[in-house]
Amino acid sequence: MKKYNVAVAGATGAVGIEMIQILEERNFPVNEIRLLASKRSAGKKMTFNGEEVTIQELTHDSFEGIDIALFSAGGDISLEYAPSAVKAGAVVVDNSSAYRMYDEVPLVVPEVNPEAAKSHKGIIANPNCTTAIAAVALWPLHKAFGLKKVIVSTYQAASGAGAPGMNELIDGIKAGIEGKEVENKVFAHPLPYNVIPHIDKFQENGYTKEEMKVTWETRKIFSEPELAVSCTAVRIPTLRAHSESIVVETEKEVTAEAARKILEQSAGVKVVDNIGENIYPMPLNAAENWDVEVGRIRQNIIFGSKGLEFFVSGDQLLKGAALNAVQIAELLID
């Protein structure tokens, strides 16, 4: 079996660390792993498959001999270094938003549009975390019942802002208990015991970029450029795994039972829906798992027989980022 030289750019970040672990856990056929990060981290060591690997500084010359480069170091880094990786002959799987809406860059959720990955010209984009988590639940419903309208409200964890976001929440919680002032640098306001309806920059239409990403990216992944999707994206004081409350209007008649049956057979989805036993999706259970939990599946009382309402929880560092990126890499190998 062929083995591949894989680079991880942003190896020390919250998503990078998960990428390395997932490559291990899924037995990705790695020949050489090259861990790239900022100058500050260069020289430090991480382990991969039981062996120590020294982190190298990310430069334009980092990609010689690399087959696949997983990028997760922010949009600016991707814009600067991904072209160098492509020039060196690597295929880039980019977790940032930098290239997602480029026409020539496929945006891929392997459970939805794996074939799109084949048309890449060197770069494949990994979607926004909220979009990827919703997509695995929405796609099988779209195929079966046709989605007409999708209305999303999110419950997003601090780790959406990486390790610094998680640390700021934990430090703030501790400061509050000790009666000290709660500081905020990562988030626009203190997050402990708060709700912040603001993720990423505001756009001219009053939505945030995070909210519009759910609209734009879902349309691109589904190849449905007119799909009616709206989102309110909200940061809440949880550490890991995003949740989403989703209402859909469908083209065809749908029941909760029919939807449940479809979702139970869908890749990447775990139906967690037994209200009699108080079983439904929750970040506490969804965190650190690959599948997106889907539950609270019920006929929506507004759209009636052509409407559905449900709740999803998924680990945004995994399906929302690192896992999806590795799954894309798996599409590239034989």
Add this chain to the structure above:
Amino acid sequence: MKKYNVAVAGATGAVGIEMIQILEERNFPVNEIRLLASKRSAGKKMTFNGEEVTIQELTHDSFEGIDIALFSAGGDISLEYAPSAVKAGAVVVDNSSAYRMYDEVPLVVPEVNPEAAKSHKGIIANPNCTTAIAAVALWPLHKAFGLKKVIVSTYQAASGAGAPGMNELIDGIKAGIEGKEVENKVFAHPLPYNVIPHIDKFQENGYTKEEMKVTWETRKIFSEPELAVSCTAVRIPTLRAHSESIVVETEKEVTAEAARKILEQSAGVKVVDNIGENIYPMPLNAAENWDVEVGRIRQNIIFGSKGLEFFVSGDQLLKGAALNAVQIAELLID
């Protein structure tokens, strides 16, 4: 000016304590205040307008001479003792859900349907907290633009389950920091760093009772028995003030600017909507305030010129409970 004898049944609960304070703060014309609670609390003292008041045990004979009885001790207590209060000549303002859907019991949000209070037959019901908070924002929009569909997702604080709910969250957070097990008795699952899409009992249609209350009660308060309202009610690890993400489809054309102008002139609403300055509704600011914060007002991209999306935060112990009850009592006096 006439002064009234006012009883508070459930005086030691989270809402009861707020009721007493609000009667003070709004200078309600109180002659005698009678604080009623369970046998366990009887004999303890609370202060009202600077004077010590001894808590009495709630019995069927507690209401002699009382003009207005504010009940907030749960539905079972209301069902048992409210009739005794009415028999003794008092008007009951009941914060529980026990009587809300009775045809002969008005369900009142003073900013929406104050006239309904006049038709009472001894009992006036105070709505569910989530409903009341949404109603003050939805009603002026309904009058101006006609609401056709209302889709709500909530972010509800631990205090929706009273003081025990708040304590369980704080104790759980502390236990987690100390590496101890996080216990849950009030909530179906541990709440720290979690999201629980389950408030009140599940109904046959898959919605919870909390969710259906938003539908049923909004219809009754608005006198719109067919209004299309759906809700997903979610508990999150905040202490106080509920938030709600709301999407509406309107009968008439609407713009964010027109909606903002209407809401700025509406009683009980505080427009908190300056995204350029990162200003929007948040529990951190809405807690302990009377007005419901409304912001993130924008045209919904699905319903276009006949759709609106916004975010509200309101203190569910105040507008969602104690404040609204005292406002109803104010409608009863000259």
